[in-house]
Amino acid sequence: MSLTASMWTSVSGLINHGEKxxxxxxxxxxxxxxxxxxxxxxxxxxxYQETGSxxxxxxxxxxxxxxxxxxxxxQGALETSTEVTDLxxxxxxxxxxxxxxxxxxxxxxxxxxxxxxxxYLTDPHGYVLQxxxxxxxxxIAGSNSSSALRGAGAVKDIRLDDFSVSPRHxxxxxxxxxxxNDGKSNSVSMGELPAPVTDPGxxxxxxxxxxxxxxxxxxGKVYNLIEPVDNHATSGSFIYxxxxxxxxFAATAFxxxxxxxxxxxxxxxxxxxxxxxxxATFVGTNIGTAAGAYTKVTIDGKEHDLxxxxxxxxxxxxxxxxxxxPFFILKDNTLVKISLPPLTNIxxxxxxxxxxxxxxxxxxxxxxxxxxxxxxxxxxNKTPTLAGTAYEYSTNxxxxxEGGAAHVVTVYFDRVMNQEVNGxxxxxxxxxxxxxxDPADDKRSFNGGVAGAPFDSVSGNKNAGLLMTxxxxxxxxxxxxxxxxxxxDGGMTVAGMTDLENWKPAVLSDTGLPLFAANFSGRExxxxxxxxxxxxLEFATAINFGIxxxxxxxxxxxxxxxxxxxGIDATKLPSMDNSLSPLERSSAPSTSYGSPSATILQKQxxxxxxxxxxxxxxAEGVISGRYSNGVIKxxxxxxxxxxxxxxxxxxxxxxxxxQTRESGESNPGIANNNGMGAVxxxxxxxxxxxxxxxxxxxxxxxxxxxxxxKGITTVDTMLETVIGMKR
Numbered sequence: 001m002s003l004t005a006s007m008w009t010s011v012s013g014l015i016n017h018g019e020k021x022x023x024x025x026x027x028x029x030x031x032x033x034x035x036x037x038x039x040x041x042x043x044x045x046x047x048y049q050e051t052g053s054x055x056x057x058x059x060x061x062x063x064x065x066x067x068x069x070x071x072x073x074x075q076g077a078l079e080t081s082t083e084v085t086d087l088x089x090x091x092x093x094x095x096x097x098x099x100x101x102x103x104x105x106x107x108x109x110x111x112x113x114x115x116x117x118x119x120y121l122t123d124p125h126g127y128v129l130q131x132x133x134x135x136x137x138x139x140i141a142g143s144n145s146s147s148a149l150r151g152a153g154a155v156k157d158i159r160l161d162d163f164s165v166s167p168r169h170x171x172x173x174x175x176x177x178x179x180x181n182d183g184k185s186n187s188v189s190m191g192e193l194p195a196p197v198t199d200p201g202x203x204x205x206x207x208x209x210x211x212x213x214x215x216x217x218x219x220g221k222v223y224n225l226i227e228p229v230d231n232h233a234t235s236g237s238f239i240y241x242x243x244x245x246x247x248x249f250a251a252t253a254f255x256x257x258x259x260x261x262x263x264x265x266x267x268x269x270x271x272x273x274x275x276x277x278x279x280a281t282f283v284g285t286n287i288g289t290a291a292g293a294y295t296k297v298t299i300d301g302k303e304h305d306l307x308x309x310x311x312x313x314x315x316x317x318x319x320x321x322x323x324x325x326p327f328f329i330l331k332d333n334t335l336v337k338i339s340l341p342p343l344t345n346i347x348x349x350x351x352x353x354x355x356x357x358x359x360x361x362x363x364x365x366x367x368x369x370x371x372x373x374x375x376x377x378x379x380x381n382k383t384p385t386l387a388g389t390a391y392e393y394s395t396n397x398x399x400x401x402e403g404g405a406a407h408v409v410t411v412y413f414d415r416v417m418n419q420e421v422n423g424x425x426x427x428x429x430x431x432x433x434x435x436x437x438d439p440a441d442d443k444r445s446f447n448g449g450v451a452g453a454p455f456d457s458v459s460g461n462k463n464a465g466l467l468m469t470x471x472x473x474x475x476x477x478x479x480x481x482x483x484x485x486x487x488x489d490g491g492m493t494v495a496g497m498t499d500l501e502n503w504k505p506a507v508l509s510d511t512g513l514p515l516f517a518a519n520f521s522g523r524e525x526x527x528x529x530x531x532x533x534x535x536x537l538e539f540a541t542a543i544n545f546g547i548x549x550x551x552x553x554x555x556x557x558x559x560x561x562x563x564x565x566x567g568i569d570a571t572k573l574p575s576m577d578n579s580l581s582p583l584e585r586s587s588a589p590s591t592s593y594g595s596p597s598a599t600i601l602q603k604q605x606x607x608x609x610x611x612x613x614x615x616x617x618x619a620e621g622v623i624s625g626r627y628s629n630g631v632i633k634x635x636x637x638x639x640x641x642x643x644x645x646x647x648x649x650x651x652x653x654x655x656x657x658x659q660t661r662e663s664g665e666s667n668p669g670i671a672n673n674n675g676m677g678a679v680x681x682x683x684x685x686x687x688x689x690x691x692x693x694x695x696x697x698x699x700x701x702x703x704x705x706x707x708x709x710k711g712i713t714t715v716d717t718m719l720e721t722v723i724g725m726k727r
Contacts, residue, residue, distance in 0.1 A: 003722070004048075005062065006713040012046055012063030013708030019066060020701050027689045035110030035655050038072040038694075074648055076109075076688035084615055085121065087111030088685040091677020093669065094638035094657065097127035098157065105130070107641055107666065109685055110655035119160040121623075125654060128157040131621065134634040146675045152639035155668060158636045163612045165627045172513070172608030174544040175395060175411060177599050179592045181429050181478055183392040183415040196271075197245065201264035204249065208258040216247065218263065221501070224559075238269075240565050240569070245269040280318025287387060320435065369567055370420040371432050371471050372500060380439035380464040386412060392431075393597035396502065400606030401520035402539065409467070409518070410436050413597070416471065424570025428481075429474040429592045432548035435543060437518055439465035444519040444527035449491030455524050456494040463497040468506060468516040469563065472545060472572060474592040480546050484574050485514035486563040490528040500615065501538035505554045505574050507531045507540075512548030512576075515540040519705050546589020553582030594704055607631050617681040621671035640668040640676050 020041045030036040044067030047477040048059040078088050089095070094107035100120070106127060113121050121129045132151020157228055170194055195217070205215040205222075210620035216238055219286035223238040235248045252262045283382040369376075369628030377390045396410040416430035424430075440462045445455035470485040485506035492502035506514035507529040515529045517540055530536040559565060566572045577583045589600065610629030617623050643649060648662035657664055672678040 001717050003718055007712055010064040010708045010711030015068055017701050017705040024694050026696050027694050030687055031689050033687050034112050035685045038689040039069055041069050042067045066178055071647055074688050076685040078683045078692050080398055080687050081682055081684055084677045084681055085113045088680045088683040089677040090680050093642050093677045096130040096641050097123050099127050106656040108655050115160055130155045131158045131636040133636055138279040148620055148670050151633050155639050165631050165633055167609050168606050169402040170399035170541055170604045172542050173604040176588050176601035177590045179413055180597045181592045181594050197269045201265045203261040203264050203265035205261045206254050206258055206507050210254055210258040236611055283635045299329040370416045370565055371566055374414055374432055374434045377468045378466050379462050392528040395599040395605055399600050399604050400608055404608035407441050421568045421570045427476040431472045433470055435468040437465050441520055443522035446492055446494050458494050461494055461497050467518055478591045478593040480589045482575050487516045488528050503563040508541040512550040513542035513544050515542050546586045547567050548578040548584050549581050553580055595604055619672045619678040621679040639668050640671050641668055
């Protein structure tokens with residue numbers, strides 16, 4: 001072995017330790033470089049020379065070489081910033097950036113991005129960040145699927161060009177209301193009975209067996225008689241616009257063959273009173289004296305003076321055990337008769353008698369269907385359209401038309417008392433409601449469903465502004481168990497708006513909610529919901545009280561095709577619950593507890609025009625625009641990429657990497673899902689270089705370099721000795 005070879009062995013140590021210092025120096029130089037990933041150099045022995053020895057075959061090493069330079073891809077610390085577009089990845093993955101107009105992809109952990117003058121989201125080189133564009137039909141945040149993948153299509157340049165958002169018509173409204181189960185029925189009138197209805201040309205129709213009359217044609221419409229009558233009868237009854245009417249006529253012989261009509265004759269139909277039980281509290285004066293009398297009565301929480309048949313306050317002795325009535329109260333300047341059962345032990349001269357006493361009584365009221373009393377009370381030609389005493393609770397919500405103009409929808413609720421109806425669950429808590437708008441904003445029009453016929457505006461009609469009517473049914477625990485909804489039929493005329501016969505079970509949306517049409521701009525043919533007409537459905541509005549049925553079909557009792565067929569029979573109310581699809585209840589539906597009425601939650605999905613105010617980035621990499629109208633619109637979703645072997649990525653400088661054959665193809669993924677890291681906005685990933693480790697490596701490298709240099713100087717001394725031997 002030559003001494004020169006020994007020198008070169010030490011030289012290899014000097015050279016490679018010098019290279020290692022380059023790696024350490026580079027790490028330290030990039031201690032503050034955004035997203036920098038440090039490196040580590042590993043040595044390996046270089047080569048061995050065979051030589052002989054007493055023990056046989058031996059090898060002598062000839063120095064050191066660089067074994068590998070590995071990247072340190074550990075997570076760097078996150079530094080907060082004030083810029084939304086400063087992005088860091090917490091976990092696995094790389095951003096991808098591409099020079100404009102090329103397909104050369106680079107990968108980086110440095111997330112210091114900014115929007116340029118053309119709206120591109122770029123890095124300091126001007127390379128454009130890559131992501132998926134969010135489809136416009138699901139861009140409004142929270143409006144569609146909850147899937148983590150919000151974008152679609154091919155990965156593309158992220159470019160902000162949507163600086164405004166167009167108006168959107170309100171398609172969905174939600175009301176979560178609490179209705180006080182102690183509420184009273186305000187809309188069922190105790191006033192004067194409606195005037196009789198006459199028809200000079202009414203006819204009776206016999207059934208197929210020709211042994212009874214089962215139908216009546218009255219004022220041009222055919223109605224089923226509640227009970228068929230024979231040819232000796234002079235009276236009958238039928239449901240007219242939700243009310244029972246008694247009709248009188250002359251005894252008429254059967255006209256002959258079955259299903260034929262009698263000759264026209266004049267008939268008069270009248271509204272019979274309905275007697276309902278009430279809880280009445282009587283208030284007296286001068287109790288315990290000879291002049292004592294009960295002069296007031298409290299009914300349904302309202303106090304009334306007792307009067308005689310002439311409307312004069314009852315004279316002494318008033319109401320007592322010898323004068324139990326009948327007597328009257330004045331309601332809306334109209335006499336309403338109240339009858340009492342015999343009263344005992346009510347003696348004004350007895351000091352032991354309390355000044356108040358309760359008794360079960362009865363009251364005669366007009367036979368207006370309690371399920372649609374609000375419908376009948378609404379009058380667009382009056383101010384207010386609905387008196388404040390006509391309902392128990394109301395709530396309103398601002399909605400938007402297709403042009404972005406705001407309008408107010410008001411929903412009125414009133415209790416339906418069980419004693420006002422027949423049948424149904426006696427423990428149920430019943431409410432009626434109407435959905436309304438300002439009649440001045442109502443631009444609906446109808447033409448009777450006749451093709452080519454002119455459309456007449458609802459302006460001036462009593463029911464202008466009335467969009468929907470229906471009922472809500474709660475169980476004894478106050479939980480919403482069912483509801484109904486009726487909306488105008490497209491085949492009606494404007495004059496028919498007041499006829500409940502023209503209010504049909506509302507069309508159900510594809511999400512199982514009843515629809516109504518609020519026409520704010522006068523679009524012809526879109527004043528009602530037509531399930532086969534796309535424009536009609538586009539501008540329809542679904543209302544959600546907390547239950548839905550996705551079958552799209554109401555469960556209708558036999559014979560019920562409109563609101564007019566229900567009357568006071570609770571068993572004829574349609575149901576959203578059917579065999580095709582059971583009811584689905586929201587997590588927080590409307591309730592009817594023994595607490596004050598209140599609106600717990602209300603929301604809608606319409607909005608006006610808005611301009612871009614700022615952007616935000618979610619952990620899933622979704623870039624959302626926040627607009628001046630409050631809308632949050634998802635624009636892009638940043639795509640992250642990972643590699644099978646990230647250690648084989650090629651460093652290009654400028655915090656950029658490129659893929660190689662050894663690294664494998666880039667694999668796109670969704671941030672914060674399936675092992676990919678989360679995107680952190682207002683943050684930058686710092687260099688992952690550890691100074692303490694680098695200084696330690698520097699010391700050991702320096703010692704290695706120094707030791708190798710000693711090897712060279714030692715060999716040099718040995719060579720001097722060899723040269724000196726010549727002397």
